[in-house]
Amino acid sequence: MGMKMDRRGFIGAAGAAAATAAIGGPARAAAPLKVGFVYTGPIGDGGYTFQHNLGRLALDKALGTAVKTSFVENVAEGPDAERVIRQLAQAGNELIFTTSFGFMDQTIKVAKAFPKVHFEHATGYKRAPNVATYNARFYQGRQVQGQIAAMLSKSGKAGYIASFPIPEVVMGINAFTVAARKVNPKFVTKVIWVNTWYDPAKEADAAKALMDQGCDVMCQHTDSVAPLQAAQTRGIVGFGQSSDMSKAAPKACLTSTVDSWGPYYIRRAKEQIAGAWKSADTWGGMAAGMVTLGAYGPGMTADAKAAADKIVAEIKAHKLPAMVGPIKDRTGVVKIAAGAKAEDKDLLGMNWYVEGVEG
Amino acid sequence: MAWRIEPRAERSRALDLAAPALAVAATIVIGSLVFSALGYDGLGAAREIFLSPLADPQRWPDLGVKSAPLVLIAVGLSFGFRANVWNIGAEGQYVVGAIAGTGVALAAYDMAGYWILPAMLVAGALGGAAYAAIPALLRTRFKVSEILSSLMLSYVALQLLYFLVRGPWRDPQGYNFPQTRTFTDWETLPAVVPGTVLHLGVPIAFLAAFLAWIVLRATVLGFEVRVVGLAPAAARYAGFEADRTAWRTMLAGGAFAGLAGILEAAGPFGQLTPQFPQGYGYVAIIVAFLGRLHPLGIALAGIVMAVSYVGGETAQTTVGLPGAAAGVFQALMLFCLLAVDMATRYRLRRVAPAPSAAGARP
Amino acid sequence: MNATIVVSIAMSIVAAATPLLLAALGELVAEKSGTLNLGVEGMMLLGAVSAAIVALTTGDLWLAAGAAALAGALGAGLFAVLTLSLTANQVATGLALTIFGQGVSSLVGKDFVGREVHRLPEVFPAALAEHPLARVLFGYDAFVYFSVAAALAVAWFLSRTRAGLVLRAVGEGDSSAHALGYRVIAVRYGASLFGGAMAGLAGAYFSLSLTPTWAVGLTAGRGWIALALVTFSGWRPGRLLFGAYLFGAMMIFELQAKAFGLTLVPPEALAMAPYLATIAALTIISAGRAGANLRAPACLGKPFRATA
Structure with missing residues (x-):
């Protein structure tokens, strides 16, 4: 432990010198900023972790020799995470991104032992002077998807494969359904909870069950491309999740909601180098470039494309909140009064479903 | 002329001790060749995975924490394995032990007192033992293979955990995330070296290995276990019943696994989550064999396994090795040990082809 | 309309059951010879990644299937050398x-993640499978028919052929089989390699x-479910066929019930059901007066070394 503190002291001092010298100081020129990433899945998951790693690569590309990034993949949430985060801090990383909700307590714990290292925890809610949190407004992609789904669906029913009923997933389902019901007030979203983030065969089977029930647009909040492929086999359409899934199911994929972490990673690394890093809570969406749409597939009609582009423009201009009242829950109780809009804190604690959600 | 493999009359003591070292050396050689062929820095990979965690004192507490559950579970299993009782469901007993101990923790959530933590540990050990009693009962009463029943029960235990953390035990303040409340200070294992991750469970695990060694060497139970495993017929003459041995070793294995479970829950985890089971119950089987079913060997093997985990993480950041490489090295290590092990038990001899060799192995 | 749903559910069950059936059949033969290979999941992953790589690089699906069988057999070969030759x-x-x-699968597959593999085609012309009821019979790819045929072939092999008899003899009593002049190790090698393929x-x-993909x-x-299935079947190919479809049906009905808006029991209870059913079946088989051929092979998991 003593040794560790000495080492940290040295690096911390170097960091402080860099901060006062601002960008391009001699200390910084000699030593690139070391940035560490902790991933919950393998970078080969083709989804959530894959996208975080693309963000890291974007950071490498943007800042070149000014940064030196490294990552540890497939880290189990729990004690393993704590060990890996500590190891990255001890290895001299001055900025560490922990990219899964399940790393929250471990990040806070390690951050206490390394007050000079800056930590960034994704999708959590606990902060400290040296721990910032960041998240993306994934629901904005759902707003676009809901609009497209309602325009293209003949049955007025979308299938939605969901992982766990945590606020992020619940708000996505609600944002999707609210957007769809603006187009078709009778629109229904049928949800199957598969209780997993990743089980391709089970996700595909869930998709088939939903299609059997008449759903003709497929939506998912799980990581594999399987639901989209199942949709393609039956000749229907759907949306990609996390990454651009058009390569795995080119005919079925209308578009994908793409997690785009690169802009955030680049901004924060630049702030760190400039000595301007501050703990903050960032919840960025399309305007910040943190949520983008994948390529439009062949299933998109000209109308749908135009409508999608329009919604994206409105979201970027902050003119389209996720939900504007009156909005009732499934039992008919008004949850958001007429004219009011859902605030961020309402979305982040959301545990009820809007009218039109089934399952 | 032909070659024949035959048992050595006496086990070679020198080879016995050298085998694990030889196996690790072979793993390093084969591993670095394979990873070099795949376009990675093979030598660097082997160095990072097997040496760097040992060379860096900052990593030592990590090695202790990572090896503790493996050692504890493997020592518990080794009793049974020596007596030909194949409990391979330690993963389930580990989970149920953690569940039982967590039950106490959640019930005592609003209370304070030094009794809470010991009560949790006792509940954990009892929970693991009770869960191991199922395959023991099935084996002794119905002649059901404990290999299969204990393995199946592991999956049942996982689902039980999922049910609890998603349902009745879900943290009411946890935003619907599937996890229990975090334990209070009264329910959390203290650090043995303040300021490090070394929690009380680590010395407990290694102490258990030491005690197990004493028990195996110096008590009737140890003798019984060895005799039943080596010579069932002789054991019956000595008055050792196979069923009684099966019960005892299964319960011991379950209790050790259950204790490991609650130590992990009350130590580094501090709560139960769906990510709690990490396959320690299965890896411990490999550790038990790496340690040759000897408690002290298991303690060493547990540390070697921990080195490969921790080193696997270091190798990702230092030489850019993929995370999956650590698993490949671990599997290679066991394969090599099993192969090298051969040399300590058998020898190769040149024999003239015998006319009666029809049924013998070529 | 209703018939369409029923047909679709039936086809989903068949699809879910097919990999279980394939893997479990291989493991059944291996276990019948006395070897217990818990590496089914690992061999399945080796097969899955090899098939994807070969399909993506050559476009030949049959070559891909062959590569998968070879990769699985290589994994089993490693197992066999260590457990059979080196005990x-x-x-x-x-x-x-x-x-x-x-x-290994995650290492070698890293450049192929998420790319669309051309799907196996249906065996029969679409015209034949047009009517929903005909589709239940004629609407599948070759793997489905192969898996059912393999179940029948394994049943025939084990009960009707001399080689099958030898294989069972080796699994039930290796020393006696050896004394009778059968090559115990060679038989187990063959069974293990078949299991891997x-x-x-x-x-x-x-x-x-x-x-x-x-x-x-x-x-x-799924490899672990396949292992459970072998036990559930009492080491009988016919029951294995039934069990695979039963397990498949349980997986599908859970999701269908949810899509229908029903949650009858906690999903965890359904997920543990196959394993509980297996333990129950095992207990009934072992405790009851069921024929000895339903019990676990006597030498399952035990090493053999010729002493002569």
């Missing part, structure tokens, strides 16, 4: 094989048909 412990080696398969094909069914951990634990 290593089968449980530990099998578990290590699973870790090995997970690691079938597990490889089961993996290939994921990357070529169920979810035609490669991603790390694609089989998501």
Whole structure:
């Protein structure tokens, strides 16, 4: 432990010198900023972790020799995470991104032992002077998807494969359904909870069950491309999740909601180098470039494309909140009064479903 | 002329001790060749995975924490394995032990007192033992293979955990995330070296290995276990019943696994989550064999396994090795040990082809 | 309309059951000969990744299936050398094989993640499978028919052929089989390799048909269900066929019930059902007066070394 503190002291001092010298100081020129990433899945998951790693690569590309990034993949949430985060801090990383909700307590714990290292925890809610949190407004992609789904669906029913009923997933389902019901007030979203983030065969089977029930647009909040492929086999359409899934199911994929972490990673690394890093809570969406749409597939009609582009423009201009009242829950109780809009804190604690959600 | 493999009359003591070292050396050689062929820095990979965690004192507490559950579970299993009782469901007993101990923790959530933590540990050990009693009962009463029943029960235990953390035990303040409340200070294992991750469970695990060694060497139970495993017929003459041995070793294995479970829950985890089971119950089987079913060997093997985990993480950041490489090295290590092990038990001899060799192995 | 749903559910069950059936059939033969290989999941992953790589690079699906069988057999070969020739412990080696398969598949597959694999075609012309009821019979790819045929072939092999008799004799009493002049180790090698090839094909069914792509951990634990299935079947191919479809049906009905808006029991209870059913079946078989041929092979998991 003593040794560790000495080492940290040295690096911390170097960091402080860099901060006062601002960008391009001699200390910084000699030593690139070391940035560490902790991933919950393998970078080969083709989804959530894959996208975080693309963000890291974007950071490498943007800042070149000014940064030196490294990552540890497939880290189990729990004690393993704590060990890996500590190891990255001890290895001299001055900025560490922990990219899964399940790393929250471990990040806070390690951050206490390394007050000079800056930590960034994704999708959590606990902060400290040296721990910032960041998240993306994934629901904005759902707003676009809901609009497209309602325009293209003949049955007025979308299938939605969901992982766990945590606020992020619940708000996505609600944002999707609210957007769809603006187009078709009778629109229904049928949800199957598969209780997993990743089980391709089970996700595909869930998709088939939903299609059997008449759903003709497929939506998912799980990581594999399987639901989209199942949709393609039956000749229907759907949306990609996390990454651009058009390569795995080119005919079925209308578009994908793409997690785009690169802009955030680049901004924060630049702030760190400039000595301007501050703990903050960032919840960025399309305007910040943190949520983008994948390529439009062949299933998109000209109308749908135009409508999608329009919604994206409105979201970027902050003119389209996720939900504007009156909005009732499934039992008919008004949850958001007429004219009011859902605030961020309402979305982040959301545990009820809007009218039109089934399952 | 032909070659024949035959048992050595006496086990070679020198080879016995050298085998694990030889196996690790072979793993390093084969591993670095394979990873070099795949376009990675093979030598660097082997160095990072097997040496760097040992060379860096900052990593030592990590090695202790990572090896503790493996050692504890493997020592518990080794009793049974020596007596030909194949409990391979330690993963389930580990989970149920953690569940039982967590039950106490959640019930005592609003209370304070030094009794809470010991009560949790006792509940954990009892929970693991009770869960191991199922395959023991099935084996002794119905002649059901404990290999299969204990393995199946592991999956049942996982689902039980999922049910609890998603349902009745879900943290009411946890935003619907599937996890229990975090334990209070009264329910959390203290650090043995303040300021490090070394929690009380680590010395407990290694102490258990030491005690197990004493028990195996110096008590009737140890003798019984060895005799039943080596010579069932002789054991019956000595008055050792196979069923009684099966019960005892299964319960011991379950209790050790259950204790490991609650130590992990009350130590580094501090709560139960769906990510709690990490396959320690299965890896411990490999550790038990790496340690040759000897408690002290298991303690060493547990540390070697921990080195490969921790080193696997270091190798990702230092030489850019993929995370999956650590698993490949671990599997290679066991394969090599099993192969090298051969040399300590058998020898190769040149024999003239015998006319009666029809049924013998070529 | 209703008939369409029923047909579609039936076809989903068949698809879910097929990889279980393939992998479990291979493991059944291996276990019948006395070897317990817990590396099924690892061999399935080796098969899945090999099939995806070959399909993506050559475009030849049959070559891909062959590669998968070969990859699975190679994994089983490793297991066989260690446990049969070197008499290593089968449980530990099998578990290590699973870790090995997970690691190797994720290493070699890293450049192929998420790319669309051309899906296995249906065997019969679409015209034949137009009517919903005809589709239940004629609407599948070759793996489905192969798996059912393989179940029948294994049943015939084990009960009606001399080689099958020898294989069972080796599994029931290795010393006596050896004394009778049978080559115990050679038989077990053959059975293990067959088991590996079938597990490889089961993996290939994921990357070529169920979810035609490669991603790390694609089989998501189905290998363990296949292991349970072998036990559930009482080591009988006929029951295995039934069991595979039963397990498949349980997986599908859970999701269908949810899509229908029903949650009858907690999903965890359904997920543990196959394993509980297996334990129950095992207990009934072992405790009851069922024929000895329903019990576990006597030499299952035990090493053999010729002493002569």
